[in-house]
Amino acid sequence: MRYFSDMHRVVALVRPPQSTFELACAAQVFGIERAGLPTRYAFGVCTERPGPVETHAGYDMLVTDGLDALDGADTVIVPGWLPATEPPSPAVVAALRRAHARGTRMVSICSGVFALAHAGLLEGRRATTHWALAGQLAARFPYVRVEPGVLYVDHGDVATSAGAGAGLDLCMHLVRHDQGARYAAHVARTMVMPPHREGGQLQYSAPARPAQIDGTLAPLLDWVSGRLGEAVSVESMAAHAGVSARTLTRRFIEQLGISPGQWLLSRRVAAAQDLLESSDLPLDAVARRVGLSSAVNLRRRFVNVLGTTPGAYRRTFRAKRG
Numbered sequence: 464m465r466y467f468s469d470m471h472r473v474v475a476l477v478r479p480p481q482s483t484f485e486l487a488c489a490a491q492v493f494g495i496e497r498a499g500l501p502t503r504y505a506f507g508v509c510t511e512r513p514g515p516v517e518t519h520a521g522y523d524m525l526v527t528d529g530l531d532a533l534d535g536a537d538t539v540i541v542p543g544w545l546p547a548t549e550p551p552s553p554a555v556v557a558a559l560r561r562a563h564a565r566g567t568r569m570v571s572i573c574s575g576v577f578a579l580a581h582a583g584l585l586e587g588r589r590a591t592t593h594w595a596l597a598g599q600l601a602a603r604f605p606y607v608r609v610e611p612g613v614l615y616v617d618h619g620d621v622a623t624s625a626g627a628g629a630g631l632d633l634c635m636h637l638v639r640h641d642q643g644a645r646y647a648a649h650v651a652r653t654m655v656m657p658p659h660r661e662g663g664q665l666q667y668s669a670p671a672r673p674a675q676i677d678g679t680l681a682p683l684l685d686w687v688s689g690r691l692g693e694a695v696s697v698e699s700m701a702a703h704a705g706v707s708a709r710t711l712t713r714r715f716i717e718q719l720g721i722s723p724g725q726w727l728l729s730r731r732v733a734a735a736q737d738l739l740e741s742s743d744l745p746l747d748a749v750a751r752r753v754g755l756s757s758a759v760n761l762r763r764r765f766v767n768v769l770g771t772t773p774g775a776y777r778r779t780f781r782a783k784r785g
Contacts, residue, residue: 470505471641474536476555476578477510477526478544479517484627485542485572491654492634493538500649503642507532511555519545530558538568538637541575542630547596556582569621570637572630576623580604585623589616593626643780644736680704680718687727691734691754697723731755732768739777746773 473493475486486508494506509532510516515523533539539562544551551559559582563569571579576592577600579585589608592600597611610616615624615633617640624633631654639647683704687695700723701711708723715723734753738744746758755761758773765773 471503471537472535473504473506473538473540474528474532475506475508475540475542476530476533476559477508477516477542478551478555479510480545481516481518481524482543482545482573482627483518483520485575485630488572488627488630489540489542489634492631492638492650495653497650497653500646500653503646509533511552530554533558533562533567534565536562536567538570540570540572541578542572543627544571544574544576544578547574547577547599550581551578559584563620566620568619568637570633571623572633573624573626576600577603579621579623580607584621588618588621590621590623591616591625591629592623643740644733645740645780648737680714684726688730691731692752693754695727695754697727700727728764728768732764735761735765735773736769736776739773740780749773 473489475489477486490506490508493504496502507528508526509528509530510526511530513527513529514525516526517523539559541559550556555578559569559578563582563584569579569584571592573593574596576585576590577596580590580600580603585604585607587606587608589610590600591597591610591613594611597609600607601609613625614629615622615636617633617636622633622637624630635647635651638650683700686703687700697708697711701708704711706714711723715721715726719726721729731753735749735755738749738752742749744752746761750757750761753761755764761773765771765776769776771779
């Protein structure tokens with residue numbers, strides 16, 4: 464596995480039988496060179512016993528790197544760990560613990576959380592996995608605070624995601640954290656997927672009903688996205704959609720897993736991130752353009768949502784672009 468020193472090194476730890484979709488989620492986000500976008504990640508795969516690795520897709524893949532590849536990683540991803548009842552070997556546990564102790568970011572997709580739990584990296588911490596495995600995770604590791612409904616949980620040094628689709632959401636969240644909102648949005652566009660779903664959104668929603676399908680939110684979301692600088696409220700959104708605020712809230716929860724107010728705030732913060740990365744506008748001007756009224760309110764929202772200030776965010780991602 465060849466790395467360049469100025470790249471963030473991502474290594475996926477696989478085991479037989481490997482789920483190809485979970486691995487592909489990580490590879491698609493971190494392992495693809497994209498036209499018009501600087502390549503900031505180097506992606507590789509390793510396994511405990513190098514050689515052919517059986518997959519659930521009916522073919523073997525050849526993995527030539529062993530556990531020592533984790534020693535050079537900035538991020539380690541465990542893209543599934545099946546069967547979940549089978550613990551990792553002492554060698555794998557030791558390698559995961561060494562990586563974490565060095566400051567490597569540890570990430571799991573779906574059942575991969577079991578490997579991190581066996582390594583003791585989740586003690587006393589919130590974590591998630593596929594909803595169907597959440598009970599098993601909680602029973603096997605009572606010291607883990609299992610959250611079965613959310614898409615992902617990120618502690619900074621350790622992050623866990625729900626089912627495979629949520630693994631994509633977590634990977635995009637990490638790219639946004641590393642490289643900024645604009646870079647992540649470019650990656651998302653090449654994959655024809657939304658650039659951001661909050662980790663606290665639900666893993667699943669109510670079954671689709673004809674009324675839900677007929678009442679799709681897409682036209683309303685487009686309308687609001689073009690008017691973030693205006694005085695858009697939940698009430699005005701409901702009026703535009705021709706429904707009550709209560710009905711609108713129910714549709715948002717059913718279709719997006721969050722309330723209209725939460726979605727509106729997330730769009731305003733995302734728009735502010737883009738302006739901070741791409742312009743020299745003063746903070747008051749950024750706040751007004753995205754409907755957050757003032758630099759004071761912008762700062763408060765940034766700290767609450769992103770854990771940093773607008774000024775620090777701008778300095779961080781301006782430096783990374785340079």
